Amino acid sequence: MDVVAALLLVGLGQGLLLAGLLLLRRDLRGASTLFLAGLIAAVTLSGLEDAALRFGWLATGPALAGMTLPLLPFIGPCLRGHCEAVLDADWRLDRRYWPWAVSTGIGVVFALLFLAQPAELRLAILADTAEPEDAGAALAVLVLLVVYLVTALSVAVALVTSYRDLRGRTLSVEINDPLAARLVWLRGLIALSGLAWLGYAASLLAGLVPGLPAATVQSVSSVVQVASLYGIGLLGLVQPDRMLPPPGQMVAAVLAPVTGKYGRSALAPEDRARLAQAIERAMQRERLYRDPMLSLPRLASAVGSNANDVSQVLNAHFGMGYHDYVARLRVAEAQRILNDPDRTETLLEILLEVGFNSKSVFNAAFKRETGLTPSEFRRRALATHASDGAA
Secondary structure, rough: OOOOHHHHHHHHHHHHHHHHHHOHHHHOHHHHHHHHHHHHHHHHHHHHHHHHHOOOOHHHOHHOOOOHHHHHHHHHHHHHHHHHHHOOOOOOOOHHHHHHHHHHHHHHHHHHHOOOOHHHHHHHOOOOOOOOHHHHHHHHHHHHHHHHHHHHHHHHHHHHHHHHHHHHHHOOOOOOHHHHHHHHHHHHHHHHHHHHHHHHHHHHHHHHHHOHHHHHHHHHHHHHHHHHHHHHHHHHOHHHHHOOOOOOOOOHHHHHHHHHHHHOOOOOOOHHHHHHHHHHHHHOOHHHOOOOOOOOOHHHHHHOOHHHHHHHHHHHHHOHHHHHHHHHHHHHHHHHHOOOOOOOOHHHHHHHHHOOOOHHHHHHHHHHOOOOHEEEEHHHHHHHHHHHHHH
């Protein structure tokens, strides 16, 4: 087991953990987080195959060789989609993205053509042991090269266009804008993805240009890609409030409900009832949910308990998890404000007032609770008040 492959395995585990956290939390799901989960999953699963080749694991299962290849063409579109969805809370997929669909389709088709080759040939090509004079091997190598080139070009375009948009948005965003913190995450993601792309491109060139020390270049590029993968994973896990719409410590908010929900409770029934009352008092009377930095540990501290017990009481007494409970309270107050004809604040002012710090999360939570967007709810409320006044 070489050091690079061992480090890659650890980095892959970190990346898969981050992707899993994005997918498992229902309240974190949105266009930006789904694109990010797809990006991380494609990179880490492709890296897993690279590690398997290094360790020789595929020697006993050559049919698996190249199975992650169809994921590579999705890396560029996922990176671009994540950046656009972060910068535009109302992002929607439309016809202007047809070039991305075409390039991804071409890459996937050629990846499937490569997978149509015999398993032993695929393994030999990926492990650089194929006979160069074999005509079938030469054709398969060309097919594989198309997939690599499509991936490299689409990622390059995604990096350049995302950096251009990010730079323009950074100049116009105000410091107190909820988007400002997430721009820090995007800058880090683009920088680390660019570093990984340079390693990928160097490795690709080393295999194409004769006379270059391919083994040395590929080893160095592997180190660069591993370092970039570590950086993306650490940036996401250490600063989740900048990566994700909801504030607070994501890891604690994810793990605490799991341990509290499935672990044995140390609270007696009367203690659980008292804790439920304390939570309700803090949230309903003191309106603690209006704190945009509220998290499960902070709520637990406010009611003099711990995150596990609070999570269990929320599930048992209120019938929902922490994020759903807080979102429901915030949406309920937003409804009251929007229903008041004397309140003329903008939607941005309202979402900040009730505790949200992202327009996309506010819209998603509001529609989940009411079946309407905030704008639609306000229009209906105004129409109702106008008809009542006319009567």
